[in-house]
Amino acid sequence: MTQNPVCVTDLNTVQLQELIARMGEPAYRARQLQHWVYQRLAGSFDEMSDLPADFRQKLVQETRLHSITLAHEVTGGDGTVKALFTLADGKTVESTFMPYPPLSGRARQTLCISTQVGCPVGCPFCATGQQGFERNLTPGEIIDQVLYFARRMKDRGNGAKNKRDNSITNVVFMGMGEPLANYDALLQAIEMLNSPDGLGLGARRMTISTSGLVPGIERLSREKLQVGLAVSLHASDNALRNKLVPINKKYPLEALIAACRAYCKATETRISFEYILFEGLNDSIEQARSVARLLAGLDCHVNLIPANRSADRHFKSPSPEAVAAFQAELQRQSIFCTVREKRGLDIDGGCGQLRSRLMNEAHREPRSVRP
Ligand code: SAH
Ligand code: SF4
Numbered sequence: 196m197t198q199n200p201v202c203v204t205d206l207n208t209v210q211l212q213e214l215i216a217r218m219g220e221p222a223y224r225a226r227q228l229q230h231w232v233y234q235r236l237a238g239s240f241d242e243m244s245d246l247p248a249d250f251r252q253k254l255v256q257e258t259r260l261h262s263i264t265l266a267h268e269v270t271g272g273d274g275t276v277k278a279l280f281t282l283a284d285g286k287t288v289e290s291t292f293m294p295y296p297p298l299s300g301r302a303r304q305t306l307c308i309s310t311q312v313g314c315p316v317g318c319p320f321c322a323t324g325q326q327g328f329e330r331n332l333t334p335g336e337i338i339d340q341v342l343y344f345a346r347r348m349k350d351r352g353n354g355a356k357n358k359r360d361n362s363i364t365n366v367v368f369m370g371m372g373e374p375l376a377n378y379d380a381l382l383q384a385i386e387m388l389n390s391p392d393g394l395g396l397g398a399r400r401m402t403i404s405t406s407g408l409v410p411g412i413e414r415l416s417r418e419k420l421q422v423g424l425a426v427s428l429h430a431s432d433n434a435l436r437n438k439l440v441p442i443n444k445k446y447p448l449e450a451l452i453a454a455c456r457a458y459c460k461a462t463e464t465r466i467s468f469e470y471i472l473f474e475g476l477n478d479s480i481e482q483a484r485s486v487a488r489l490l491a492g493l494d495c496h497v498n499l500i501p502a503n504r505s506a507d508r509h510f511k512s513p514s515p516e517a518v519a520a521f522q523a524e525l526q527r528q529s530i531f532c533t534v535r536e537k538r539g540l541d542i543d544g545g546c547g548q549l550r551s552r553l554m555n556e557a558h559r560e561p562r563s564v565r566p
Contacts, residue, residue: 311372
């Protein structure tokens with residue numbers, strides 16, 4: 196098999212400088228190239244007008260500018276955009292873009308991105324978990340999901356009043372895969388998205404969501420990053436969590452919550468807990484009290500997520516009244532708690548759902564990937 200040429204977004208600043216030196220170019224070209232990739236959001240080497248033509252030619256021959264190509268895109272009634280990307284080896288991942296209308300004058304555009312093809316954790320309620328694990332994404336494959344949408348906004352947003360209305364304001368690592376199981380690539384991507392030489396996105400505007408890989412949480416707490424951490428809790432007793440989030444058998448709740456407490460202390464940040472509500476499984480008032488007992492004294496926020504529609508009848512969303520009652524009980528127990536707004540319901544908004552549906556369709560009718 197021929198080796199794919201190196202992809203520019205897979206390289207950190209030092210690696211990029213080394214590449215430029217190997218090509219026999221002056222060192223400042225690395226900075227120029229980075230500027231075109233991350234600030235000017237160039238879609239091709241041809242656009243890089245202040246780079247000499249022979250250098251651009253060398254770049255075309257020896258490198259790739261990006262590592263993903265759009266395979267399918269669908270926009271929902273609420274403005275949510277779901278994109279499916281093809282990677283160099285033909286595998287696919289998805290990202291979800293969610294614009295929020297300006298509240299008190301400020302727009303927010305959140306992008307939810309993937310870190311793995313499939314996921315090794317295998318939660319039974321999750322479309323990605325049911326696809327099995329294929330491989331980790333490279334740093335460039337993670338970064339390029341953000342660059343794709345940043346470029347898309349730039350191209351379409353010429354009429355926007357200010358830059359903020361016209362750029363990605365938040366990135367959440369909550370798409371396909373378990374981010375902390377791809378730790379090094381995740382950190383490299385975060386560094387480049389955060390760096391002033393990269394996209395310059397504030398670390399506080401990024402959130403890593405984890406199913407609870409304790410060693411990863413411990414490692415992250417030593418990084419001195421300002422990135423937010425969200426932990427997918429979904430159950431407050433080990434018996435149920437073993438079923439819903441199978442990694443719990445390896446890192447049970449006692450170890451997980453201890454790691455979360457240590458994380459809050461070390462980083463002096465508030466942690467978020469995600470709790471998907473499944474009717475009849477984890478949505479009783481007694482279970483709300485049990486969540487409150489588990490999290491007592493932790494500086495945290497609980498995000499309740501009514502379950503997405505799922506083919507599996509075991510995983511249904513409770514009624515809005517039951518969701519409100521669960522939230523009210525947590526609040527009575529002094530737990531800061533909100534209910535996540537549902538987005539992109541008409542376009543397979545949940546993690547891995549679009550890919551799952553397109554794969555099923557492709558399996559039935561190989562030529563069709565249309566909705
Ligand atoms: N693997 C990491 C990262 C994100 S995947 C983790 O588990 O934390 C997890 C996210 O996908 C959840 O927080 C949830 O928002 C969403 N998700 C997956 N299946 C879902 C379902 N059936 N209903 C609602 N949300 C779901
Ligand atoms: Fe993996 Fe998260 Fe889905 Fe569980 S919910 S299978 S950890 S992507």
